[in-house]
Amino acid sequence: MGLSCAGMKQLYDLRLKLREISDQLERGPRQIAARKQIINKKKEELESQRARLKQMKVAADQKNLQLKSSEARIYDLNGKLNIAANNREYEALGSQIAADTMAKSVLEDEILEALELVDVAQIDVRKVELETVAVEAELQKLVAEVQAKEAGLKEQAAALEQQVAAAETILPAEIVPQYRRLVQAYGASALAPVSNKSCSECYVSLTTQLYLELKAGGVKFCTCGRLMFVGDDE
Template sequence: MPATVDDLRGLHDLHRRVKALRDRLESGPKTLAARMRGLESRRAALEEARTALKQRKSDVQRQELLVQSQRTRCDDLRIKLNSVKKNEEYKAIMNEIAMINKDVNSKEEAILELMQGVETAAAELATQEAEVAKFAEGVEALRHDIESKAEGQRAQLQELEAAITESEAVVPPDDRERYRRSVKGKGDDAFAAVDRHTRACEGCNQVNTIQDISELMNAERLVFCKTCGRIMYLVED
Protein backbone atom coordinates (compact mmCIF):
# COMPACT_ATOMS: atom_id res chain seq x y z
CA MET A 1 0.00 0.00 0.00
CA PRO A 2 1.55 3.32 -1.02
CA ALA A 3 2.02 5.57 1.96
CA THR A 4 0.07 8.74 2.50
CA VAL A 5 2.35 11.74 2.00
CA ASP A 6 2.45 15.03 3.82
CA ASP A 7 3.93 17.39 1.22
CA LEU A 8 3.29 18.51 -2.35
CA ARG A 9 6.43 16.84 -3.58
CA GLY A 10 5.14 13.50 -2.32
CA LEU A 11 1.71 14.23 -3.79
CA HIS A 12 3.34 14.98 -7.16
CA ASP A 13 5.19 11.69 -6.92
CA LEU A 14 1.95 9.79 -6.28
CA HIS A 15 0.39 11.45 -9.34
CA ARG A 16 3.44 10.47 -11.40
CA ARG A 17 3.10 6.86 -10.31
CA VAL A 18 -0.59 6.91 -11.23
CA LYS A 19 0.29 8.31 -14.64
CA ALA A 20 2.98 5.66 -15.23
CA LEU A 21 0.57 2.89 -14.22
CA ARG A 22 -2.21 4.24 -16.42
CA ASP A 23 0.22 4.45 -19.35
CA ARG A 24 1.23 0.85 -18.81
CA LEU A 25 -2.37 -0.28 -18.51
CA GLU A 26 -3.17 1.50 -21.77
CA SER A 27 -0.08 0.58 -23.74
CA GLY A 28 -0.41 -3.17 -23.17
CA PRO A 29 -3.76 -3.56 -24.96
CA LYS A 30 -2.58 -1.17 -27.70
CA THR A 31 0.51 -3.27 -28.37
CA LEU A 32 -1.63 -6.40 -28.27
CA ALA A 33 -4.11 -4.93 -30.77
CA ALA A 34 -1.25 -4.07 -33.15
CA ARG A 35 0.13 -7.60 -32.87
CA MET A 36 -3.35 -9.02 -33.49
CA ARG A 37 -3.60 -6.98 -36.69
CA GLY A 38 -0.18 -8.32 -37.68
CA LEU A 39 -1.38 -11.85 -37.04
CA GLU A 40 -4.53 -11.30 -39.08
CA SER A 41 -2.58 -10.06 -42.10
CA ARG A 42 -0.13 -12.98 -41.79
CA ARG A 43 -3.06 -15.40 -41.68
CA ALA A 44 -4.60 -13.76 -44.75
CA ALA A 45 -1.27 -14.12 -46.61
CA LEU A 46 -1.12 -17.75 -45.54
CA GLU A 47 -4.61 -18.36 -46.89
CA GLU A 48 -3.57 -16.79 -50.20
CA ALA A 49 -0.51 -19.03 -50.38
CA ARG A 50 -2.69 -22.09 -49.69
CA THR A 51 -5.08 -21.11 -52.47
CA ALA A 52 -2.17 -20.52 -54.85
CA LEU A 53 -0.74 -23.98 -54.06
CA LYS A 54 -4.13 -25.59 -54.67
CA GLN A 55 -4.28 -23.79 -58.00
CA ARG A 56 -0.83 -25.09 -58.96
CA LYS A 57 -1.84 -28.63 -58.03
CA SER A 58 -5.02 -28.45 -60.06
CA ASP A 59 -3.01 -27.09 -63.03
CA VAL A 60 -0.82 -30.20 -62.87
CA GLN A 61 -3.88 -32.45 -62.68
CA ARG A 62 -5.52 -30.72 -65.62
CA GLN A 63 -2.40 -31.09 -67.76
CA GLU A 64 -2.04 -34.75 -66.72
CA LEU A 65 -5.65 -35.41 -67.76
CA LEU A 66 -5.01 -33.79 -71.13
CA VAL A 67 -1.93 -35.96 -71.65
CA GLN A 68 -3.92 -39.00 -70.60
CA SER A 69 -6.66 -38.31 -73.12
CA GLN A 70 -4.07 -37.73 -75.86
CA ARG A 71 -2.44 -41.06 -75.04
CA THR A 72 -5.82 -42.78 -75.25
CA ARG A 73 -6.35 -41.12 -78.62
CA CYS A 74 -2.93 -42.48 -79.78
CA ASP A 75 -3.86 -45.98 -78.62
CA ASP A 76 -7.12 -45.78 -80.53
CA LEU A 77 -5.29 -44.56 -83.62
CA ARG A 78 -2.80 -47.42 -83.42
CA ILE A 79 -5.63 -49.94 -83.28
CA LYS A 80 -7.21 -48.21 -86.23
CA LEU A 81 -3.95 -48.56 -88.18
CA ASN A 82 -4.40 -52.34 -88.24
CA SER A 83 -7.58 -52.10 -90.25
CA VAL A 84 -6.48 -49.33 -92.61
CA LYS A 85 -6.21 -50.35 -96.24
CA LYS A 86 -5.24 -47.16 -98.04
CA ASN A 87 -1.70 -45.88 -97.85
CA GLU A 88 -2.85 -42.25 -97.66
CA GLU A 89 -5.10 -42.93 -94.73
CA TYR A 90 -2.25 -44.81 -93.04
CA LYS A 91 0.05 -41.82 -93.52
CA ALA A 92 -2.54 -39.41 -92.21
CA ILE A 93 -2.98 -41.46 -89.05
CA MET A 94 0.77 -41.77 -88.56
CA ASN A 95 1.04 -37.99 -88.92
CA GLU A 96 -1.61 -37.45 -86.33
CA ILE A 97 0.12 -39.86 -83.96
CA ALA A 98 3.41 -37.99 -84.48
CA MET A 99 1.76 -34.65 -83.82
CA ILE A 100 0.07 -35.91 -80.69
CA ASN A 101 3.32 -37.41 -79.42
CA LYS A 102 5.11 -34.13 -79.96
CA ASP A 103 2.42 -32.28 -78.08
CA VAL A 104 2.49 -34.88 -75.28
CA ASN A 105 6.26 -34.45 -74.95
CA SER A 106 6.04 -30.71 -74.59
CA LYS A 107 3.13 -31.04 -72.17
CA GLU A 108 5.13 -33.48 -70.06
CA GLU A 109 7.99 -31.01 -69.85
CA ALA A 110 5.56 -28.34 -68.80
CA ILE A 111 4.09 -30.72 -66.20
CA LEU A 112 7.57 -31.34 -64.77
CA GLU A 113 8.08 -27.62 -64.39
CA LEU A 114 4.66 -27.22 -62.81
CA MET A 115 5.46 -30.02 -60.37
CA GLN A 116 8.70 -28.37 -59.37
CA GLY A 117 6.70 -25.20 -58.78
CA VAL A 118 4.30 -27.18 -56.58
CA GLU A 119 7.21 -28.57 -54.58
CA THR A 120 8.79 -25.16 -54.04
CA ALA A 121 5.47 -23.58 -53.14
CA ALA A 122 4.67 -26.41 -50.72
CA ALA A 123 8.02 -25.98 -48.95
CA GLU A 124 7.51 -22.21 -48.76
CA LEU A 125 4.01 -22.73 -47.41
CA ALA A 126 5.31 -25.06 -44.69
CA THR A 127 7.86 -22.43 -43.63
CA GLN A 128 5.20 -19.72 -43.68
CA GLU A 129 2.83 -21.89 -41.64
CA ALA A 130 5.51 -22.46 -39.01
CA GLU A 131 6.26 -18.72 -38.88
CA VAL A 132 2.61 -17.79 -38.47
CA ALA A 133 2.17 -20.43 -35.75
CA LYS A 134 5.17 -19.03 -33.91
CA PHE A 135 3.86 -15.47 -34.28
CA ALA A 136 0.45 -16.58 -32.96
CA GLU A 137 2.15 -18.16 -29.96
CA GLY A 138 3.94 -14.90 -29.29
CA VAL A 139 0.65 -12.98 -29.44
CA GLU A 140 -0.94 -15.46 -27.02
CA ALA A 141 2.00 -15.14 -24.63
CA LEU A 142 1.76 -11.35 -24.81
CA ARG A 143 -1.98 -11.46 -24.15
CA HIS A 144 -1.43 -13.70 -21.14
CA ASP A 145 1.35 -11.47 -19.84
CA ILE A 146 -0.74 -8.30 -20.23
CA GLU A 147 -3.82 -9.84 -18.63
CA SER A 148 -1.93 -11.30 -15.70
CA LYS A 149 -0.14 -8.02 -15.01
CA ALA A 150 -3.20 -5.84 -15.53
CA GLU A 151 -4.98 -7.27 -12.50
CA GLY A 152 -2.13 -6.33 -10.18
CA GLN A 153 -1.71 -2.96 -11.87
CA ARG A 154 -5.37 -2.11 -11.44
CA ALA A 155 -5.19 -3.02 -7.76
CA GLN A 156 -2.06 -0.89 -7.40
CA LEU A 157 -3.80 1.96 -9.18
CA GLN A 158 -6.70 1.85 -6.73
CA GLU A 159 -4.27 1.92 -3.82
CA LEU A 160 -2.41 4.87 -5.28
CA GLU A 161 -5.63 6.74 -5.87
CA ALA A 162 -6.66 6.09 -2.27
CA ALA A 163 -3.26 7.36 -1.09
CA ILE A 164 -3.69 10.48 -3.23
CA THR A 165 -7.12 11.17 -1.76
CA GLU A 166 -5.72 10.93 1.76
CA SER A 167 -2.64 12.96 0.91
CA GLU A 168 -4.75 15.77 -0.52
CA ALA A 169 -5.01 16.95 3.07
CA VAL A 170 -1.75 18.83 2.35
CA VAL A 171 -3.64 21.07 -0.08
CA PRO A 172 -5.06 24.05 1.81
CA PRO A 173 -8.89 23.73 1.79
CA ASP A 174 -9.35 27.03 -0.07
CA ASP A 175 -7.14 25.80 -2.92
CA ARG A 176 -8.62 22.35 -3.30
CA GLU A 177 -11.02 23.22 -6.06
CA ARG A 178 -8.29 24.75 -8.21
CA TYR A 179 -6.00 21.85 -7.35
CA ARG A 180 -8.65 19.32 -8.48
CA ARG A 181 -9.28 21.21 -11.72
CA SER A 182 -5.55 21.24 -12.41
CA VAL A 183 -4.89 17.56 -11.78
CA LYS A 184 -8.08 16.57 -13.58
CA GLY A 185 -6.85 18.32 -16.71
CA LYS A 186 -3.12 17.76 -16.50
CA GLY A 187 -2.57 14.84 -14.15
CA ASP A 188 0.99 14.69 -12.87
CA ASP A 189 1.89 17.58 -15.18
CA ALA A 190 -0.15 19.88 -12.93
CA PHE A 191 2.90 20.09 -10.64
CA ALA A 192 6.35 21.59 -11.01
CA ALA A 193 9.31 21.61 -8.68
CA VAL A 194 11.09 24.91 -8.07
CA ASP A 195 14.71 25.16 -7.07
CA ARG A 196 14.89 27.57 -4.14
CA HIS A 197 18.22 28.98 -5.35
CA THR A 198 17.65 29.40 -9.09
CA ARG A 199 13.89 30.01 -8.52
CA ALA A 200 13.30 28.35 -11.90
CA CYS A 201 10.00 26.51 -12.47
CA GLU A 202 10.82 22.97 -13.61
CA GLY A 203 7.74 22.96 -15.83
CA CYS A 204 8.47 26.03 -17.95
CA ASN A 205 11.95 27.16 -16.82
CA GLN A 206 10.74 30.66 -16.01
CA VAL A 207 12.37 32.26 -12.99
CA ASN A 208 9.95 33.07 -10.19
CA THR A 209 10.05 36.17 -8.03
CA ILE A 210 11.54 36.17 -4.53
CA GLN A 211 8.00 36.92 -3.36
CA ASP A 212 6.81 33.62 -4.96
CA ILE A 213 9.60 31.73 -3.21
CA SER A 214 8.76 33.17 0.17
CA GLU A 215 5.09 32.30 -0.34
CA LEU A 216 6.19 28.77 -1.16
CA MET A 217 8.25 28.69 2.03
CA ASN A 218 5.28 29.89 4.08
CA ALA A 219 3.22 27.09 2.54
CA GLU A 220 -0.05 28.65 3.63
CA ARG A 221 -1.56 28.58 0.16
CA LEU A 222 -0.78 26.78 -3.08
CA VAL A 223 1.51 28.86 -5.29
CA PHE A 224 0.89 28.55 -8.99
CA CYS A 225 3.55 29.39 -11.58
CA LYS A 226 2.52 32.69 -13.18
CA THR A 227 3.80 31.53 -16.56
CA CYS A 228 2.62 27.90 -16.90
CA GLY A 229 0.05 27.69 -14.11
CA ARG A 230 1.58 24.61 -12.50
CA ILE A 231 1.31 24.02 -8.76
CA MET A 232 4.82 24.66 -7.47
CA TYR A 233 6.74 23.13 -4.59
CA LEU A 234 10.27 23.77 -3.34
CA VAL A 235 13.21 21.45 -3.72
CA GLU A 236 16.87 21.79 -2.81
CA ASP A 237 19.30 21.38 -5.66
Protein backbone atom coordinates in the same frame (compact mmCIF):
# COMPACT_ATOMS: atom_id res chain seq x y z
CA MET B 1 -2.81 29.08 4.00
CA GLY B 2 0.53 28.08 2.53
CA LEU B 3 1.68 24.85 0.99
CA SER B 4 4.36 22.72 2.54
CA CYS B 5 7.23 22.15 0.12
CA ALA B 6 7.76 18.64 1.44
CA GLY B 7 4.03 17.89 1.17
CA MET B 8 3.91 19.05 -2.45
CA LYS B 9 6.99 17.04 -3.29
CA GLN B 10 5.38 13.98 -1.73
CA LEU B 11 2.14 14.53 -3.66
CA TYR B 12 4.10 14.92 -6.89
CA ASP B 13 6.14 11.73 -6.27
CA LEU B 14 2.98 9.77 -5.47
CA ARG B 15 1.31 11.03 -8.65
CA LEU B 16 4.40 10.01 -10.68
CA LYS B 17 4.27 6.52 -9.17
CA LEU B 18 0.53 6.28 -9.86
CA ARG B 19 1.15 7.33 -13.46
CA GLU B 20 3.83 4.65 -13.83
CA ILE B 21 1.46 1.96 -12.51
CA SER B 22 -1.41 3.20 -14.72
CA ASP B 23 0.90 3.14 -17.74
CA GLN B 24 1.86 -0.45 -16.93
CA LEU B 25 -1.82 -1.38 -16.59
CA GLU B 26 -2.58 0.11 -20.02
CA ARG B 27 0.51 -1.35 -21.68
CA GLY B 28 -0.63 -4.99 -21.33
CA PRO B 29 -3.94 -4.70 -23.21
CA ARG B 30 -2.23 -2.50 -25.84
CA GLN B 31 0.46 -5.14 -26.44
CA ILE B 32 -2.22 -7.84 -26.64
CA ALA B 33 -4.21 -5.83 -29.20
CA ALA B 34 -1.09 -5.26 -31.30
CA ARG B 35 -0.23 -8.97 -31.16
CA LYS B 36 -3.79 -9.87 -32.24
CA GLN B 37 -3.43 -7.61 -35.26
CA ILE B 38 -0.25 -9.44 -36.24
CA ILE B 39 -2.09 -12.76 -35.91
CA ASN B 40 -4.97 -11.53 -38.08
CA LYS B 41 -2.51 -10.47 -40.76
CA LYS B 42 -0.79 -13.87 -40.58
CA LYS B 43 -4.15 -15.61 -40.95
CA GLU B 44 -5.02 -13.50 -43.98
CA GLU B 45 -1.64 -14.33 -45.47
CA LEU B 46 -2.25 -18.03 -44.76
CA GLU B 47 -5.67 -17.88 -46.43
CA SER B 48 -4.25 -16.35 -49.60
CA GLN B 49 -1.33 -18.81 -49.67
CA ARG B 50 -3.75 -21.73 -49.32
CA ALA B 51 -5.94 -20.34 -52.10
CA ARG B 52 -2.83 -20.00 -54.29
CA LEU B 53 -1.82 -23.60 -53.56
CA LYS B 54 -5.32 -24.83 -54.42
CA GLN B 55 -5.23 -22.96 -57.75
CA MET B 56 -1.88 -24.49 -58.60
CA LYS B 57 -3.12 -27.99 -57.79
CA VAL B 58 -6.17 -27.42 -60.00
CA ALA B 59 -3.91 -26.19 -62.83
CA ALA B 60 -1.65 -29.27 -62.48
CA ASP B 61 -4.68 -31.60 -62.40
CA GLN B 62 -6.08 -30.01 -65.56
CA LYS B 63 -2.80 -30.52 -67.37
CA ASN B 64 -2.76 -34.15 -66.22
CA LEU B 65 -6.23 -34.66 -67.69
CA GLN B 66 -5.04 -33.07 -70.94
CA LEU B 67 -2.09 -35.45 -70.95
CA LYS B 68 -4.36 -38.48 -70.48
CA SER B 69 -6.62 -37.46 -73.36
CA SER B 70 -3.57 -36.72 -75.52
CA GLU B 71 -2.19 -40.21 -74.76
CA ALA B 72 -5.57 -41.76 -75.59
CA ARG B 73 -5.65 -39.83 -78.86
CA ILE B 74 -2.15 -40.97 -79.84
CA TYR B 75 -3.10 -44.55 -78.96
CA ASP B 76 -6.16 -44.28 -81.23
CA LEU B 77 -4.12 -42.77 -84.05
CA ASN B 78 -1.59 -45.60 -83.77
CA GLY B 79 -4.44 -48.10 -84.04
CA LYS B 80 -5.68 -46.36 -87.19
CA LEU B 81 -2.13 -46.25 -88.55
CA ASN B 82 -1.88 -50.03 -88.31
CA ILE B 83 -4.95 -50.46 -90.47
CA ALA B 84 -4.31 -47.55 -92.86
CA ALA B 85 -5.93 -48.21 -96.24
CA ASN B 86 -3.30 -46.45 -98.32
CA ASN B 87 0.00 -44.60 -98.23
CA ARG B 88 -1.55 -41.15 -98.14
CA GLU B 89 -3.67 -42.01 -95.15
CA TYR B 90 -0.65 -43.67 -93.50
CA GLU B 91 1.48 -40.54 -93.97
CA ALA B 92 -1.26 -38.22 -92.76
CA LEU B 93 -1.73 -40.32 -89.63
CA GLY B 94 2.03 -40.51 -89.15
CA SER B 95 2.50 -36.74 -89.20
CA GLN B 96 -0.52 -36.29 -86.92
CA ILE B 97 1.03 -38.72 -84.43
CA ALA B 98 4.37 -36.89 -84.63
CA ALA B 99 2.69 -33.52 -83.98
CA ASP B 100 0.62 -34.93 -81.10
CA THR B 101 3.68 -36.60 -79.58
CA MET B 102 5.56 -33.29 -79.71
CA ALA B 103 2.61 -31.51 -78.05
CA LYS B 104 2.48 -34.28 -75.42
CA SER B 105 6.16 -33.81 -74.59
CA VAL B 106 5.62 -30.06 -74.15
CA LEU B 107 2.65 -30.84 -71.90
CA GLU B 108 4.75 -33.24 -69.81
CA ASP B 109 7.33 -30.50 -69.24
CA GLU B 110 4.56 -28.12 -68.23
CA ILE B 111 3.21 -30.69 -65.77
CA LEU B 112 6.65 -31.06 -64.17
CA GLU B 113 6.85 -27.27 -63.80
CA ALA B 114 3.33 -27.12 -62.39
CA LEU B 115 4.17 -29.83 -59.84
CA GLU B 116 7.32 -27.97 -58.82
CA LEU B 117 5.23 -24.85 -58.26
CA VAL B 118 2.81 -26.89 -56.15
CA ASP B 119 5.75 -28.14 -54.04
CA VAL B 120 7.05 -24.60 -53.51
CA ALA B 121 3.56 -23.31 -52.65
CA GLN B 122 3.13 -26.19 -50.19
CA ILE B 123 6.38 -25.22 -48.45
CA ASP B 124 5.20 -21.59 -48.32
CA VAL B 125 1.89 -22.63 -46.76
CA ARG B 126 3.66 -24.79 -44.18
CA LYS B 127 5.98 -21.91 -43.30
CA VAL B 128 3.10 -19.47 -42.74
CA GLU B 129 1.20 -22.16 -40.77
CA LEU B 130 4.17 -22.56 -38.42
CA GLU B 131 4.56 -18.79 -38.10
CA THR B 132 0.86 -18.48 -37.24
CA VAL B 133 1.18 -21.17 -34.57
CA ALA B 134 4.24 -19.37 -33.15
CA VAL B 135 2.56 -15.94 -32.92
CA GLU B 136 -0.52 -17.53 -31.38
CA ALA B 137 1.64 -19.22 -28.76
CA GLU B 138 3.35 -15.88 -28.07
CA LEU B 139 -0.05 -14.26 -27.61
CA GLN B 140 -1.12 -16.92 -25.09
CA LYS B 141 2.11 -16.37 -23.18
CA LEU B 142 1.64 -12.59 -23.23
CA VAL B 143 -1.99 -12.84 -22.10
CA ALA B 144 -0.92 -15.06 -19.19
CA GLU B 145 1.85 -12.62 -18.22
CA VAL B 146 -0.47 -9.61 -18.41
CA GLN B 147 -3.14 -11.39 -16.37
CA ALA B 148 -0.61 -12.48 -13.76
CA LYS B 149 0.57 -8.89 -13.28
CA GLU B 150 -2.81 -7.20 -13.49
CA ALA B 151 -4.18 -7.93 -10.03
CA GLY B 152 -0.98 -6.77 -8.30
CA LEU B 153 -0.85 -3.59 -10.37
CA LYS B 154 -4.49 -2.81 -9.64
CA GLU B 155 -3.84 -3.25 -5.93
CA GLN B 156 -0.84 -0.93 -6.16
CA ALA B 157 -2.88 1.64 -8.08
CA ALA B 158 -5.70 1.55 -5.53
CA ALA B 159 -3.24 1.97 -2.64
CA LEU B 160 -1.51 4.86 -4.42
CA GLU B 161 -4.83 6.55 -5.16
CA GLN B 162 -5.57 6.51 -1.43
CA GLN B 163 -2.14 7.92 -0.64
CA VAL B 164 -2.58 10.60 -3.30
CA ALA B 165 -5.97 11.56 -1.86
CA ALA B 166 -4.40 11.83 1.60
CA ALA B 167 -1.52 13.93 0.25
CA GLU B 168 -3.97 16.21 -1.59
CA THR B 169 -5.56 17.32 1.68
CA ILE B 170 -2.78 19.94 1.97
CA LEU B 171 -4.18 21.79 -1.07
CA PRO B 172 -6.18 24.93 -0.14
CA ALA B 173 -9.87 24.36 -0.89
CA GLU B 174 -10.07 27.31 -3.32
CA ILE B 175 -7.53 25.84 -5.75
CA VAL B 176 -8.88 22.27 -5.67
CA PRO B 177 -11.33 22.68 -8.62
CA GLN B 178 -8.57 24.09 -10.83
CA TYR B 179 -6.16 21.42 -9.61
CA ARG B 180 -8.71 18.69 -10.52
CA ARG B 181 -9.08 20.09 -14.03
CA LEU B 182 -5.30 20.13 -14.40
CA VAL B 183 -4.96 16.55 -13.22
CA GLN B 184 -7.70 15.56 -15.66
CA ALA B 185 -5.72 17.15 -18.50
CA TYR B 186 -2.11 16.44 -17.57
CA GLY B 187 -2.08 13.73 -14.90
CA ALA B 188 1.05 13.91 -12.76
CA SER B 189 2.32 16.80 -14.91
CA ALA B 190 -0.40 18.98 -13.41
CA LEU B 191 2.28 19.67 -10.82
CA ALA B 192 5.53 21.29 -11.86
CA PRO B 193 8.51 21.23 -9.52
CA VAL B 194 10.64 24.34 -9.81
CA SER B 195 14.09 23.49 -11.04
CA ASN B 196 16.91 26.05 -11.44
CA LYS B 197 14.34 28.71 -10.56
CA SER B 198 12.29 27.72 -13.63
CA CYS B 199 9.04 25.83 -14.21
CA SER B 200 10.09 22.29 -15.06
CA GLU B 201 7.21 21.93 -17.52
CA CYS B 202 7.66 25.03 -19.68
CA TYR B 203 11.12 26.23 -18.53
CA VAL B 204 9.95 29.80 -17.98
CA SER B 205 12.22 31.53 -15.44
CA LEU B 206 10.66 32.73 -12.22
CA THR B 207 11.29 36.17 -10.80
CA THR B 208 13.17 36.09 -7.52
CA GLN B 209 10.08 37.41 -5.79
CA LEU B 210 7.86 34.64 -7.20
CA TYR B 211 10.49 32.06 -6.33
CA LEU B 212 10.66 33.26 -2.75
CA GLU B 213 6.87 33.28 -2.50
CA LEU B 214 6.77 29.66 -3.64
CA LYS B 215 9.53 28.70 -1.26
CA ALA B 216 7.52 30.24 1.55
CA GLY B 217 4.53 28.08 0.63
CA GLY B 218 2.71 30.39 -1.78
CA VAL B 219 0.23 28.90 -4.21
CA LYS B 220 1.06 29.79 -7.83
CA PHE B 221 -0.01 28.44 -11.16
CA CYS B 222 2.54 28.92 -13.94
CA THR B 223 1.60 30.65 -17.21
CA CYS B 224 1.63 27.13 -18.71
CA GLY B 225 -1.16 26.25 -16.27
CA ARG B 226 0.72 23.93 -13.94
CA LEU B 227 0.67 24.22 -10.18
CA MET B 228 4.25 25.04 -9.26
CA PHE B 229 6.05 24.03 -6.10
CA VAL B 230 9.58 24.20 -4.76
CA GLY B 231 10.93 20.86 -3.64
CA ASP B 232 13.17 20.45 -0.60
CA ASP B 233 16.27 20.05 -2.78
CA GLU B 234 15.76 23.30 -4.72
